[in-house]
Amino acid sequence: MDTPDRLLRIFLRIAELKSLSKAAEDLDQTQSGVSRQLATLEAQLGKPLFVRTGRGVALTEAGQKLQEALEGPYRAIDQAVDAIRDAHGTTQGTVRLAVVHTVSYYFIADVVASFVSAHPNVNLSLMGRSSADVVALVESGKADLGVVYDTAVDTATLTTHPLFEDEMCLVTLQRPDAPQSIPGDGLDLRGQPLRLVGFPHGYALRRMVESAGLQPTYVAEAETVDAILKLVSAGVGDCILPCRLPDKLLHEYGLHKLKIRSPLLRRRMVAVTHAARHALPLADTLLASALQVARTLKP
Template sequence: MHDFRPIENLDRSLRCFLRIAQLGSVSKAADDLGQSQSSLSKQLTALEQSLGQALFIRTGRGVSVNDAGQLLLQAIEPAYSRIDTAVHAVRQDQGVSQGTVRLATVHTLSYYFMSDVAAAFMSAHPGVNLSLLGRSSPEVVALVESGKADIGFVYDSAVDCGGLSSHTLFDDQMCRISAQQDKAPNADLSSQPLRLIGFPPHYALRRMIHSSGLSPEFVAEAETIDAMLRLVASGLGDCILPSRIPDNLLHEHKLYKYPIEQPILQRRVVAILRADRDPLALTSRLLECALRIAQGLPETSRQ
């Protein structure tokens, strides 16, 4: 049998030894572990006394393991690596069943995409809190960049930052929505004057209209689709929105949807995440759910 003198908090002492060996400095290890240097030195001394061996030799810039320290390091470093990996995996599994995931999304998606994604995700993860943040495209990007949102759904035209990774969801084709019923609508918007209710200028859909070459008169602005549709229903002007806006919503306001052939008004919707960190398990599950729902969407047509 091995003659081993028991030591209190052996796991903590071994982890302290491991970090000192990895960093080659007691002071750096103390900073990394959030301890005072004297406290860490005491734990190291207690470990060495228990083992009956010194574990380090001093160097000009710090410490390095001696033969006994190298033997201990080779034994415990892979073991603690496996332990930490296992603990991380258990925490990830726990995070799939409970916790919060923060999703920032452009307003339009809440009317024809987000409800399906949220329903499917919450059905599979009933103990999870899904926090939804409806914003403009630039605001969605800013929330994900800052870490205030775990994932964002946004138009790709707003994503110009190398710090984000994007995953294509689907393409959105635009349509014209009007209070006037037209049995022979003109699908070429470039050949007719337009009075529009639109989002504010910093919204991606508003910028898309300007970049298409159209020069409409914007008679009013609204930050929500409900407000926009109410203004259109009043006869103030038309609006341009994704063609996937539900027909029943338009019927409630007695509005009509017309296709647009010219100019081509189409935008790609993407999911964005921070590129400099691995997403949490919940975030990955939400992304998987969104990609699956997106694959099942019917194709839109300009016809």
């Protein structure tokens, strides 16, 4: 229903983003739907509020006056609502968490368990994505919190919250006839002919491997850890994954970890939130759970 409040808030979002398409994406609507609602508001006011530019839209004189009149009151309303939520708590609702696939196996489960046990009536939506997708989801407002490699965050739109460091290892088949001459301090992979099963291009872990100077042959690609482990267990190739992956999980596939001495493959995991949007209290609580669990992890 096109209530006055709804139309005015859509107008303010378009004015802020200077784009109908970006406003539609941010509001999780179609561009045609946003255009229709803007046309309804303009018809009610009898004045055009925007003019099209080469890069989007710009406010008309009437649009500027309307924005100036609305921003202060709407900001006060939103702050009052947030203050009430903060003071009295929120026990119901939905929180959207986007994470890179790897942390689902050794970090996020503890975070989710901690959060859900304290908020049993909250719906937690968990999305496993690539690093780039996690960043995009939080930027667009489609996720309230993200967990990602810090190297994937190259935007002032997001605020980062350091969690822990991840070191990589080589995951390979447990072969009875494997050579026993692996150094105690780990493998030197520099110059070695590596046949790897890995994530597709664009995933932060794959970029990490390549930026370290290794030049592996990727014999297969997969978008989930389970799919990668199945391929490695079938003898397709080895893989490079975080050392924090549980040994029990690897043993189920007949695999084990080998420490990598050189090059050093280590990256920091961070939580990311939108810098400009005031987070819901539930999202702040979820972030606090993530930070608490991260403090319990061993180096």
